[in-house]
Amino acid sequence: MEQHRTRPPQHRPRRGAPVPAQAARGAALDARRSAPVARRPPPPLVQAVRRMPNPRLTGLGSGLFCVAVMFALACLDQLLFEASLVVYGVLFVPVCALTAVWVRRGDLVTAPVVVPIAFAIGLVPVADSGGGFGGRVMGLFTALATQAGWLYGGTLVAGLIVTFRKVRLMTRRAAQRRAQAAASRRSLPPARPSRPTG
Helix, strand or coil: CCCCCCCCCCCCCCCCCCCHHHHHHHHHHHHHHHCCCCCCCCCHHHHHHHHCCCCCECHHHHHHHHHHHHHHHHHHHHHHHCCCHHHHHHHHHHHHHHHHHHECHHHHHHHHHHHHHHHHHHCCCCCCCCCHHHHHHHHHHHHHHHCHHHHHHHHHHHHHHHHHHHHHHHHHHHHHHHHHHHHHHHHCCCCCCCCCCC
């Protein structure tokens, strides 16, 4: 009897099947694509700002905050710097910035309105009083006239911050509306062609 030679089965790769080296390369590419992109850490100043408290004040709350802080700073100015109007004006600017940053989005317009009021109320302890009610009122008006630069500067800072926040809010809302419109267009089924009648 003849014995047929049997060849050991040879595993040939199928056509179109990836070679092991190509498969490993493809897996590495897929892993790179799916891996999260490493972002650079923000600058130290931005990190410090993010760590600061971030309350959201109403219009009335921002006004009360600004008035109370300016009055307290004026009393401190009178004790430490003998009622220096320049020190008071310098301290007014960062308080205006904080008021504009901490007011909530719905009450952005109130920030530039309340900061001049807070400036005037805070001037009461540091304004020159010539004696009596009339002398105190005259000293208050004189201080407002001589320190108008700080008043306008702080109000301008508050106005710029509020404007920037408003523009950013409007841009974000417009982007959300565009994304919702695109999502709704994608979710609609494709229109079927109408069959000709005849």
